[in-house]
Amino acid sequence: MTNLEMKKEVIRIARKADQMELCRHKSGNFSMIDRKQNLVYITPSGISRDDLTPEKIVVVDLEGNVVDGDLHPSIETFMHITAYKVRPEAGGVAHTHSRYSTIFACMGKEIPPVSAEAVLYGGKPVKVAEFAPPGSRELAQTIVEPMKESDVCLLKYHGIIAAGEDLEKALIKLIYVEEVAFLYYHMLALGQKEFMPLNLFDAMLNG
Numbered sequence: 324m325t326n327l328e329m330k331k332e333v334i335r336i337a338r339k340a341d342q343m344e345l346c347r348h349k350s351g352n353f354s355m356i357d358r359k360q361n362l363v364y365i366t367p368s369g370i371s372r373d374d375l376t377p378e379k380i381v382v383v384d385l386e387g388n389v390v391d392g393d394l395h396p397s398i399e400t401f402m403h404i405t406a407y408k409v410r411p412e413a414g415g416v417a418h419t420h421s422r423y424s425t426i427f428a429c430m431g432k433e434i435p436p437v438s439a440e441a442v443l444y445g446g447k448p449v450k451v452a453e454f455a456p457p458g459s460r461e462l463a464q465t466i467v468e469p470m471k472e473s474d475v476c477l478l479k480y481h482g483i484i485a486a487g488e489d490l491e492k493a494l495i496k497l498i499y500v501e502e503v504a505f506l507y508y509h510m511l512a513l514g515q516k517e518f519m520p521l522n523l524f525d526a527m528l529n530g
């Protein structure tokens with residue numbers, strides 16, 4: 324992908340997440356990494372997705388220094404960089420405040436894989452990272468342990484982050500965690516106490 328194609332792809336996925344109501348107004352941030360150059364292409368801070376143009380996508384190095392762009396990069400830039408370091412195979416990272424996922428993040432409760440769709444993000448419970456203020460270096464550190472084992476993790480009292488082979492795949496993981504969170508929420512509301520056995524995912528993941 325060229326530099327321009329990377330910027331356009333970040334915008335395309337950011338808008339898609341918005342259209343799917345996974346994030347609202349200016350919340351949520353999206354990035355892709357160029358592993359050869361070690362550069363991250365990330366949405367800017369405080370700009371509506373309607374107003375995004377390729378020139379507004381900010382390029383940063385792995386220390387968070389801006390190497391291209393006039394705007395400030397997303398306040399969660401260090402969280403994205405940390406996700407790329409913890410998930411060395413990841414090509415894209417997406418962070419949103421998806422509603423049902425964030426209910427469980429705010430409750431500090433992991434989301435078990437209650438339907439076969441969870442296979443699309445590894446078929447494991449989605450863990451909750453400890454709370455740290457949005458935009459802080461501490462928040463970036465909280466995702467290290469949970470993301471060593473998974474491409475997705477909840478951010479306590481805040482939202483969710485996902486890494487994927489590319490940015491579209493990161494978004495797809497957010498979509499499926501949100502779907503499973505929706506199902507789990509309603510199953511709990513109906514009084515269900517037993518959920519899909521975890522070992523059923525082994526055959527699906529290894530088959």
Ligand SMILES: [Zn+2]
Nearest residue numbers: 351419457482
């Ligand atoms: Zn956020």
